[in-house]
Amino acid sequence: MPGTDPVCTVPSAEAPVPAGCGGTVSHALAWVARLHRIAMGRRLRDLGLYPGQELMMMRLWDCGAVRQSELIQSLGLDPSTVTKMLQRMEQCGYVRRSPDPADRRAVLVEATEAGAALRAGVEGAWADLEESTLAGLAPADRAELARLLGLVGGNLAEEAGEEGAGPVC
Amino acid sequence: MPGTDPVCTVPSAEAPVPAGCGGTVSHALAWVARLHRIAMGRRLRDLGLYPGQELMMMRLWDCGAVRQSELIQSLGLDPSTVTKMLQRMEQCGYVRRSPDPADRRAVLVEATEAGAALRAGVEGAWADLEESTLAGLAPADRAELARLLGLVGGNLAEEAGEEGAGPVC
DNA sequence: CAAGAATATGTGGTCGGCCAACTAATCGGG
DNA sequence: CCCGATTAGTTGGCCGACCACATATTCTTG
Numbered sequence: 539m540p541g542t543d544p545v546c547t548v549p550s551a552e553a554p555v556p557a558g559c560g561g562t563v564s565h566a567l568a569w570v571a572r573l574h575r576i577a578m579g580r581r582l583r584d585l586g587l588y589p590g591q592e593l594m595m596m597r598l599w600d601c602g603a604v605r606q607s608e609l610i611q612s613l614g615l616d617p618s619t620v621t622k623m624l625q626r627m628e629q630c631g632y633v634r635r636s637p638d639p640a641d642r643r644a645v646l647v648e649a650t651e652a653g654a655a656l657r658a659g660v661e662g663a664w665a666d667l668e669e670s671t672l673a674g675l676a677p678a679d680r681a682e683l684a685r686l687l688g689l690v691g692g693n694l695a696e697e698a699g700e701e702g703a704g705p706v707c
Numbered sequence: 708m709p710g711t712d713p714v715c716t717v718p719s720a721e722a723p724v725p726a727g728c729g730g731t732v733s734h735a736l737a738w739v740a741r742l743h744r745i746a747m748g749r750r751l752r753d754l755g756l757y758p759g760q761e762l763m764m765m766r767l768w769d770c771g772a773v774r775q776s777e778l779i780q781s782l783g784l785d786p787s788t789v790t791k792m793l794q795r796m797e798q799c800g801y802v803r804r805s806p807d808p809a810d811r812r813a814v815l816v817e818a819t820e821a822g823a824a825l826r827a828g829v830e831g832a833w834a835d836l837e838e839s840t841l842a843g844l845a846p847a848d849r850a851e852l853a854r855l856l857g858l859v860g861g862n863l864a865e866e867a868g869e870e871g872a873g874p875v876c
Numbered sequence: 877c878a879a880g881a882a883t884a885t886g887t888g889g890t891c892g893g894c895c896a897a898c899t900a901a902t903c904g905g906g
Numbered sequence: 907c908c909c910g911a912t913t914a915g916t917t918g919g920c921c922g923a924c925c926a927c928a929t930a931t932t933c934t935t936g
Contacts, residue, residue: 567840626890641902683852694743757921787888810883
């Protein structure tokens with residue numbers, strides 16, 4: 539049938555910022571977060587890490603040898619997620635795992651030399667992404683964004699039962 | 708030169724928002740987005756959907772029968788992601804796929820009756836989550852958050868090569 | 877009109893992430 | 907002192923998401 543594309547292609551003179559797509563903050567948040575994750579993934583891939591692993595390494599750099607259960611709680615992840623991630627990271631040589639002598643159930647985790655070698659790269663990537671993310675925003679806008687994200691996070695954390703990711707170490 | 712000094716990398720003992728974790732907007736953004744995704748996942752599970760599928764259904768509700776490639780572009784996803792997601796959703800009965808008579812490579816996708824039956828629930832979930840997310844924020848704050856997210860999204864989209872998720876249908 | 881480029885989709889593999897179910901070790905009472 | 911409850915970790919399964927690669931079909935262009 540001719541006239542191929544029927545509806546849909548509304549001649550919407552789209553806004554300068556397609557922003558939320560649907561217009562809701564939820565849409566915008568999901569969209570921005572995805573772009574942010576992709577952008578971080580790009581930087582991490584050059585370092586030999588996968589998204590999510592950098593948070594693990596950060597905890598290890600800050601805390602030294604830690605019990606796996608501490609990582610689970612501080613990152614707010616599922617135990618199985620942490621187990622599998624650590625297995626892969628151990629095989630990559632970034633992490634060392636050893637049984638806790640004080641509790642034969644537990645496992646102590648610490649960064650290896652190779653893991654520590656990633657620190658500068660990861661911190662640089664975070665800083666670079668932060669700047670790229672906030673480019674063009676005045677300090678006041680940045681502070682406002684941080685404040686609003688904090689409020690929204692508080693709302694969602696309350697609903698979700700107060701999950702981890704709290705204070706640093 | 709890098710006269711840009713006022714970056715928050717200061718070892719400020721500030722705690723305006725305990726939420727942000729590391730204190731950077733990037734951390735706060737990732738954290739909030741994860742909570743948001745989990746909260747949406749909860750609501751979707753009660754409806755019989757997995758996170759991400761609701762966006763697919765929304766496009767189908769808005770556009771009727773669409774080529775798979777249109778979905779790929781409008782959602783900004785990888786083709787293989789869409790293929791597999793649609794295979795599962797078809798098996799769940801939410802979606803119907805048929806070869807495009809006009810282009811034997813393409814596949815036309817549309818929501819089934821069962822899929823359309825989810826619409827009210829999904830839209831309710833979005834509205835509910837939006838309100839829960841923004842609880843306690845004045846209209847001015849909500850608008851400001853939307854504006855800032857739009858700016859940040861623009862920055863990230865620019866870096867990422869202008870990916871999809873743009874205008875609505 | 878016959879290559880070659882571009883498009884549309886599918887496969888296989890890997891990762892992060894969650895849930896459910898399981899084992900092993902420690903802790904708490906009775 | 908022993909048995910149940912709690913905690914720590916692991917395995918298997920599933921889904922979203924990506925990449926690399928393979929296939930079929932259309933478009934382009936010489």
